[in-house]
Amino acid sequence: KQEVTQIPAALSVPEGENLVLNCSFTDSAIYNLQWFRQDPGKGLTSLLLIQSSQREQTSGRLNASLDKSSGRSTLYIAASQPGDSATYLCAVEAGDKIIFGKGTRLHILP
Amino acid sequence: DVKVTQSSRYLVKRTGEKVFLECVQDMDHENMFWYRQDPGLGLRLIYFSYDVKMKEKGDIPEGYSVSREKKERFSLILESASTNQTSMYLCASSFDDYGYTFGSGTRLTVV
Numbered sequence: 001k002q003e004v005t006q007i008p009a010a011l012s013v014p015e016g017e018n019l020v021l022n023c024s025f026t027d028s029a030i031y032n033l034q035w036f037r038q039d040p041g042k043g044l045t046s047l048l049l050i051q052s053s054q055r056e057q058t059s060g061r062l063n064a065s066l067d068k069s070s071g072r073s074t075l076y077i078a079a080s081q082p083g084d085s086a087t088y089l090c091a092v093e094a095g096d097k098i099i100f101g102k103g104t105r106l107h108i109l110p
Numbered sequence: 111d112v113k114v115t116q117s118s119r120y121l122v123k124r125t126g127e128k129v130f131l132e133c134v135q136d137m138d139h140e141n142m143f144w145y146r147q148d149p150g151l152g153l154r155l156i157y158f159s160y161d162v163k164m165k166e167k168g169d170i171p172e173g174y175s176v177s178r179e180k181k182e183r184f185s186l187i188l189e190s191a192s193t194n195q196t197s198m199y200l201c202a203s204s205f206d207d208y209g210y211t212f213g214s215g216t217r218l219t220v221v
Binding site: 031032034036041042043044045046049051052089091093096097098100101102103 | 116150152153155160198200202204207208209210211212213214215217
């Protein structure tokens with residue numbers, strides 16, 4: 001059974017720092033991996049999608065990598081800003097389901 | 111950009127009421143999903159649909175039903191609302207391997 005884990009559950013960093021969020025999954029047979037952002041009380045906003053044949057995707061200050069063999073993905077955020085404060089969720093699509101991690105709650109300190 | 115629209119941001123309903131949560135997507139996606147999200151439990155799949163008139167149970171279908179009469183619309187129905195169905199409800203759509211797009215969520219409170 002596929003399980004997705006995100007550690008840490010919460011993270012606080014000063015503004016301007018570069019940071020890495022981690023996601024691990026137990027079964028490497030995935031179709032794709034997607035990173036989402038969720039602001040309090042809101043829906044999920046897709047940030048980056050990495051298909052199984054890809055190793056990374058970039059959008060602005062965000063870079064996501066995927067290593068299927070080791071069951072890991074990272075989301076790199078460069079030059080963090082207070083507006084980056086949110087919960088970041090990782091999700092893997094395998095078979096007919098998408099499995100979500102519990103998320104990392106990120107707080108950027110001004 | 112794909113848009114997934116959930117008709118209500120906030121709803122307050124009474125115990126025993128029949129509740130309809132509506133979701134519409136505008137990009138002809140085949141697949142649609144309903145999740146609920148609760149603190150500490152993450153997102154849990156209630157029902158999903160891969161085509162019109164088709165529906166499949168997810169992980170927690172008890173107390174819910176769905177309707178998909180048109181491709182763009184997927185409705186979640188709480189047959190008799192109970193307080194333990196107070197939650198954030200999220201609708202999503204997808205197509206092939208192009209990832210999921212979520213709506214903005216409906217915060218339902220059952221009193």
